[in-house]
Amino acid sequence: MSELPSPPPPAAGNQYGAEHAAAKKAVALAARLCKKVQQDLLKLDVQTKADRTPVTVADYGSQVLVSVVLKIELPSNSFSMVAEEDSEDLRKDGAQEMLGHITKLVNETIINDGSYSITLSKEDVLVAIDGGKSEGGPSGRYWILDPIDGTKGFIRGDQYAIGLALLDEGKVVLGAMACPNLPFKSIDHNGGSSRDQVGALFSATIGCGSTVESLEGSQPQKISVCSISNPVDASFFESYERKHCMRDCTSSIAEKLGIQAPPVRIDSQAKYGAVAQGDGAIYWRFPHKRSKEAVWDHAAGSIIVTEAGGLVKDASGNDLDFSKGRYLDRDAGIIATNKYLMPLVVKAAQEAMKEEGILA
Numbered sequence: 001m002s003e004l005p006s007p008p009p010p011a012a013g014n015q016y017g018a019e020h021a022a023a024k025k026a027v028a029l030a031a032r033l034c035k036k037v038q039q040d041l042l043k044l045d046v047q048t049k050a051d052r053t054p055v056t057v058a059d060y061g062s063q064v065l066v067s068v069v070l071k072i073e074l075p076s077n078s079f080s081m082v083a084e085e086d087s088e089d090l091r092k093d094g095a096q097e098m099l100g101h102i103t104k105l106v107n108e109t110i111i112n113d114g115s116y117s118i119t120l121s122k123e124d125v126l127v128a129i130d131g132g133k134s135e136g137g138p139s140g141r142y143w144i145l146d147p148i149d150g151t152k153g154f155i156r157g158d159q160y161a162i163g164l165a166l167l168d169e170g171k172v173v174l175g176a177m178a179c180p181n182l183p184f185k186s187i188d189h190n191g192g193s194s195r196d197q198v199g200a201l202f203s204a205t206i207g208c209g210s211t212v213e214s215l216e217g218s219q220p221q222k223i224s225v226c227s228i229s230n231p232v233d234a235s236f237f238e239s240y241e242r243k244h245c246m247r248d249c250t251s252s253i254a255e256k257l258g259i260q261a262p263p264v265r266i267d268s269q270a271k272y273g274a275v276a277q278g279d280g281a282i283y284w285r286f287p288h289k290r291s292k293e294a295v296w297d298h299a300a301g302s303i304i305v306t307e308a309g310g311l312v313k314d315a316s317g318n319d320l321d322f323s324k325g326r327y328l329d330r331d332a333g334i335i336a337t338n339k340y341l342m343p344l345v346v347k348a349a350q351e352a353m354k355e356e357g358i359l360a
C-alpha cells in the first residue's frame with residue numbers, strides 16, 4: 001500500500017499548521033488499521049470493559065498509532081493526551097493473545113504505510129496506550145483522542161470515527177476526524193464535476209474553517225453547515241443505539257419544531273461531520289441519565305462544526321467547556337446546528353425536558 005499523502009502546506013496565519021498536518025496523518029493511519037479489522041472482525045477481538053461497554057483490538061491499535069505518529073511528527077518533551085482507552089485490561093493474564101494481535105496489527109499498518117521504519121514490542125504498545133492518561137484541564141497544550149468513537153457501530157459494520165483534537169489553554173484549537181464509512185461529495189475544481197465517495201477525513205483549525213477530503217488523499221475542500229432557517233425543512237441526526245439517547249424526548253422536540261423528516265440514526269461523531277458538510281441540519285444528544293459526557297466524544301466533532309459556521313451548545317444554550325478534565329461539565333443534552341435553528345432547538349428542548357420531568 002502506498003504511503004499516506006503528505007498534506008499541502010498550511011495556510012498562512014495558521015499557527016497550528018504542523019499539528020494540523022500531523023493530526024490528519026495520525027487519524028488517517030489509524031483508519032487504515034480500523035478498516036482492515038472491521039472487514040474481518042473476530043469474536044475474540046472484542047472485549048467488555050468494566051463499564052460494560054465494548055472495546056476491540058482496533059480501538060487499542062488506533063490509540064497506539066495516533067500516539068506514535070504524533071510523537072514522531074511533533075518531537076517535544078511535553079506530549080500529553082487525554083484518550084479513552086488504557087492498558088489495564090491488556091496487562092491481565094489471559095490478555096496476552098489479544099495484546100499480541102494488537103501489536104501485529106500496529107506493526108503491519110506501519111510497514112504497509114512505509115513512512116516509518118520502527119517496530120513496536122508488546123511493551124511499547126502498552127506504553128503507547130497509556131500515553132493517553134492525561135487528566136486534561138484548563139492549562140497547557142494536550143491532545144484529546146477517541147480512537148474509535150461508535151465502537152458498537154464499528155462492530156456492527158456501520159459508522160464509526162477516529163476523533164482527535166488539540167486543546168490549548170482550555171480551548172479546542174484543532175480537530176481531525178476520520179470517518180471511514182461516511183459518504184461525501186468530492187468536487188473536481190478543474191472540471192467542476194462532483195462524485196460520491198466513501199471515507200471522509202474532516203479537519204479544522206481555529207479561525208481557518210473546516211475541510212473534508214478523501215481518506216485516501218485528495219485536495220481538501222471547504223465545507224459549511226446548511227442555511228435552513230425553518231425547522232419544518234430541517235432533518236436531524238441522533239444515536240443509532242437506543243440506549244444512548246432518550247427517543248421519547250427527541251421525538252417530542254422534533255414535534256414541537258414541526259420537523260417533517262424522520263430521524264437519521266447513525267453511530268459516532270460522524271454525525272458532527274455530516275452536519276458540518278450540510279448533509280442534515282441538526283445533531284442532538286439527550287442521554288438517559290445525566291450521565292457524564294467524555295471530552296473525546298465531542299472535541300474533534302465540535303470544532304469541525306463550529307469552523308463550518310455552525311454552533312455546538314448544551315441544552316441550555318451554553319458553550320461546551322472542554323477545560324474541566326476528562327469529562328464535560330454541562331447541562332443535560334448537546335445540540336449541534338446552524339445559528340438560525342439553534343435558539344429554536346434550545347427552546348423546544350427546554351420545553352420538552354420540562355414536560356418529560358427531566359428539568360425542574
Ligand SMILES: Nc1ncnc2c1ncn2[C@@H]1O[C@H](COP(=O)(O)O)[C@@H](OP(=O)(O)O)[C@H]1O
Pocket residue numbers: 053084146148149150151152153238239240241243244245266267268269287288291294297
Ligand atoms: N448508555 C450510554 N448512554 C449514553 N452514551 C453512551 C452509553 N454507552 C456508551 N455511550 C457513549 O456513546 C458513544 C457513542 O456515541 P453514539 O451513540 O453517538 O454512537 C460511546 O463512545 P465509544 O463508542 O467511543 O465508547 C460512549 O462514549
Ligand SMILES: [Mg+2]
Pocket residue numbers: 053054084151
Ligand atoms: Mg468506548
Ligand SMILES: [Mg+2]
Pocket residue numbers: 146148149150296297
Ligand atoms: Mg466515543
Ligand SMILES: [Mg+2]
Pocket residue numbers: 059084146147148149150151
Ligand atoms: Mg471510543
